[in-house]
Amino acid sequence: MKPLLKKTNLVIAYLLLFSMSSKAQDLYFSTGLNLTSYVFKSTDNLPLELNSKSSQFYELGYVFKLLDNKLHYSAGLAINGFDATAGDSANHYEWETTYMGLNNQLQYIIIPSERMPFELSAGLQMQLMHIINGEQKINGELFDLTKEKEFSGIWIQPGAVITAKYFVSDDWQLSLGYNYSTAINVSNNTEEKLKFNNQQIRFGIHFNIN
Template identity: 30%
Template sequence: MIKKLLICIFFFGFQSIDAQELFLFAGENFTHYHYKDSFGNANPIISKQNKSHFESGKHYDLGYIHHFEKSNLSYIGSITLNEFNAKYFLPTTTEVYFWKTKYIGIQNLASFSLFNSQSKFNTSIKAGISLSSLLSGEQNANGIYYNLTDQKDFSGLLLQSSVGVSANYKITNSASLTLGYNLSTVVKTSKTSNESLHFTNSQLQFGIQFPISPNQN
């Protein structure tokens, strides 16, 4: 995993030569788990009907933005670190289930600005995908703990498709602040059993962007 991360950092460092902005975002994830057994039945605790759920997770995003010339379109590439945590309990019982997972990934987004890029204030809509891999994870099933790193439902590559909106305000010529909100669905890239598990995630995001002067020929 460390080797993969070093390759990713090298990749983004090389690409940032032509990037117009670097950024660092942080925020909170609010994740719902969706599970069905081999017969297509949902777990009554992990279900949409069970409203007794709340567990947040951290989010970090480091990358760059390339603004296309004479266009409101931009490309965003980054390395992400996400915690997809969840906690469920039934009000009529003492049963509690929770998951704490941490994933590292590579994200690719397309962004469309609603205002001119030279404006002091700007808003954007964005959409894209990311691939991520499990770094660590644990499950508490009513007091019994499990390590999730070897569990097929959580290991392997995850595909995350997302849409979002963001607002950006330039505080100086060399920095701007961004506030964003994203919705995403996270699924496995390969099916390993007749059971199915996927996540839906809401994300609040806050960060800072640093413009980079283009290369002069």
């Protein structure tokens, strides 16, 4: 996993350096819903049906426009909630976790806003994350997850994204987006493994700053 993490850091560093040469920039704020599915592998192999649960996310960052505005690279500070529930008639489990990360996206403009005030783009994302808060509830009892190795450490979250943007004016825009991603803990070397499959509905506001 270490070589993969090094390569990921190099790609992000290259994109950050590349973006410095771009001229057009946007400041954006996004929020919306995360619908998360936990995929958990335990050492005892006990059957546990995990149910998806919605939570919120918040993201603030910059968009750098490259290649005559055909390619957009964005880097933002994100706060993500990844939650899930499980249980039966006798027991109830609930996980509530919050991760902070640096979200990087590279999107290509499929339909430009040259003849109408709409723009459609699609691309890829790569996010680096670390847990900042987490609780497990078992029948009302609370347990701290920030020290559990399957939840803590460094996570990477690759995914795909599609975004539709409406140009209210030349100075600001509104956007609606959809992301599908998988979050993987690259620093967990225990036998218990956890990953998040996440669907994200994004609502954003963008401001031109140059």
